[in-house]
Amino acid sequence: MCGIVGYIGTRQAPQICLAGLRRLEYRGYDSAGIAVVHDGELDVRKVVGKLDTMDEELEKNPLVGTIGIGHTRWATHGKPSVENSHPHLSDNGRIAVVHNGIIENYQELREQLTGEGYEFKSQTDTEVMAHLVQKYYEGNLRAAVCRAVADLEGAFAFGIICADSPGELVAVRRFSPLVVGIGEGENYIASDMGAIRQETDRVYVIDDDEVALITTDGIELTDLDLNPIEREVFVIPWPADAAQKGGHKHFMHKEIHEQPDAMRNCLAGRLSDPGKPIKLEGLNMTEQEIKNLRRVVFTACGTAYHAGLVGRFLMESLARIPSEADLAAELRSRDPVVLDNTLCIVISQSGETADTLVALRDMKAKGAKVISVLNVVDSSIARESDGVVYIQAGPEIGVASTKAYTLQIFTMAMIAIHFAEVRGAADPELIRTLKQDLLNTPKLAEELLAREDDVKAIAAKHYEKPNSLYLARGVNLPSAMEGALKLKEISYIHAEGYSAGEMKHGPIALVEPNLFTVAIVVEGEVYEKMIANIMEIKARSGPVIAVATDGDEQIPATGLDEDADPDDVAAQPNDMIWVPPTHELISPITVAIPLQLLAYHIADMRGEHIDQPRNLAKTVTVE
């Protein structure tokens, strides 16, 4: 959840660490800190708040040093405070540690170390590591780190420097992400490639229980017993400016607008002709395995889970395989029965979400084959899956997931169509239509983005309302859930995504003029039923924003009561969000785009911190 960055070279480390932390700020943002070694001493600055506060602190109290480590924190153990922010120092003040992850046995270690005379200054789990390294330090920092790690249980990526080993930066990981960036006469560490992409495109991806000894002109990778490890250099596939805002006010806005290109990337090399089979490199499943499947279980967290709900619908409708979708945290807690020939499809933008990773391990242990639908390359989930299909969305920085969501659905649609073809389960004409519609989708996404001002005008009408309801049925029920999640997470407006079929079983009690309802009523199987729901809402003076297919003449006036008081919403036509026609089964992709824009503009009009909503983090690497 936290972000770490480190530098060793000839330039000033604090500035490089701070720039890297800024690119990681989305991971955690309640406090930050930087430590350097200079003239044989450690020097540390810590602040509570956003990184601008760190900037001010460095102006007032400059830090000087060419080796340093930095950290941005999202509190897990101990409240956000200067004492609890990283880097943490050893008792003798000679060793500094930054950490991402959670040390599970820290209470026990803390008691033990306290008994041995070490004095704790924070409530964090991390501080035990600083003291442990001191305890084991006999002139060799890397050796001390390896011994200390042997005492730890849990998840971690550490960056460690020591005043008595001034030319060395040591990094080690277990379960939490870590890369070492390769420069010329300088090197870096980071918990995310995006943090150092500005400096280099060449990295080593560090694996569990591997340690890196980094100097100005060398990087040695070993296991914890100091046996050397050979690792290929990984070249970061996106350009240096890809992690910047590129003229948009927020990353979220930029990422919403990146969707057409991202869809084209996702299609590239996989689908170009509706008459030809889809090619999914990385899927790693034979035709026979696909034919033998008896069950598919989708699992994920947050937005990715909503994409999984669409995936389940597509898999069942098209490939005719019994399917279910479960929240990762729930799947693991209910000890599911896994039959032979069960496939688990894990969906994750980051590939690092702790609950998703654990659910993957459980499903694998029970005998399921696991394939994952991921964005970040070479993440922990990627490495533990039997096959990986990348969504090719490029880096997603905004905490509220947008392009990853539509691309997850896009990718799962390709997987479901591929399975349907291999199994001969769907009408070939339908398959052809869906493939053609997927090929058209980037163009439709462009059209939808060109209509942004219409959505903004609707946002302006409703942004002050405190409550909202998103209703849909069938394959678009997840669209309603995701639309509501988007709105609540960035605008803090109470929003519920509900099956319209359940309206009369509770939510209708909420309807009143101050609650707006977003009704997804695109062409398809559930159209007539959705009309009836809109009428019920209008009859109770609830304002309706309808998401409907271009050219629909019925919806604007649905539920209109010409005899009603003109101030009553029942007398006013519905607010319309128009989407171009596409097959209902893949309409969740197009429907998502204006709902992302609606949430974005409402939050912006309310003046919220869109890219860094309160209490949320982009990647949840703790359970």
Ligand code: G6P
């Ligand atoms: C956090 C993010 C969400 C994301 C979820 C799952 O809650 O804020 O945007 O959907 O984690 O993350 P993943 O990286 O596994 O898709």
